[in-house]
Amino acid sequence: MNTSHNLEKLIHFFESISQENIGDIKQIYTEDVFFKDPFNEVNGIQHVIAIFDHMFHQLDRPRFVVTTHVSQGDQAFLTWDFLFKMKRFNRNEQCIRGASHIRFAADGRVCYHRDYWDVAEELYEKLPLIGSVMRGLKKMANN
Numbered sequence: 001m002n003t004s005h006n007l008e009k010l011i012h013f014f015e016s017i018s019q020e021n022i023g024d025i026k027q028i029y030t031e032d033v034f035f036k037d038p039f040n041e042v043n044g045i046q047h048v049i050a051i052f053d054h055m056f057h058q059l060d061r062p063r064f065v066v067t068t069h070v071s072q073g074d075q076a077f078l079t080w081d082f083l084f085k086m087k088r089f090n091r092n093e094q095c096i097r098g099a100s101h102i103r104f105a106a107d108g109r110v111c112y113h114r115d116y117w118d119v120a121e122e123l124y125e126k127l128p129l130i131g132s133v134m135r136g137l138k139k140m141a142n143n
Helices: 003-016 022-027 045-058 128-142
Strands: 029-036 041-043 059-072 075-086 094-104 110-116
Touching: 003 059, 003 075, 003 094, 022 029, 022 045, 029 045, 041 045, 045 059
Parallel strands: 029 110
Antiparallel strands: 029 041, 059 075, 075 094, 094 110
16 A cells, blocks of 8 residues: 555645535545544544535635645544634634544545544634633633
8 A cells, every 4th residue: 555645645635625526535535434523423435525515515715734744554644724714703714723643444545534623722712702701711721
């Protein structure tokens, strides 16, 4: 297995993902892929497609920028910036910084994808009403 080739293919997919090419995810992920992020934990490609489809319905211009990546054996680790505008709240562009742990199947597709990012800091603190509460709680915890 050529992990670096598979990783480059994955990075290209995420940096160019759009609502129009979301079906191409079947070339990137196995049918029984495990996917977990702070909001979802699913098995199966159809569930992963639904998560990304939902992303495009909730956000304006969502896109990923992979900032670093390393691979070893059949695994990889990526750090990324997720840039978007919220349709219902603040119209300013937002950025979530996170990381993904990836495992590749024997055929080179992703069979395991787990995202790590701080929901409180990267998302909740930026929302209009909840943000002030979250920032206040964070300040109290630091004192």
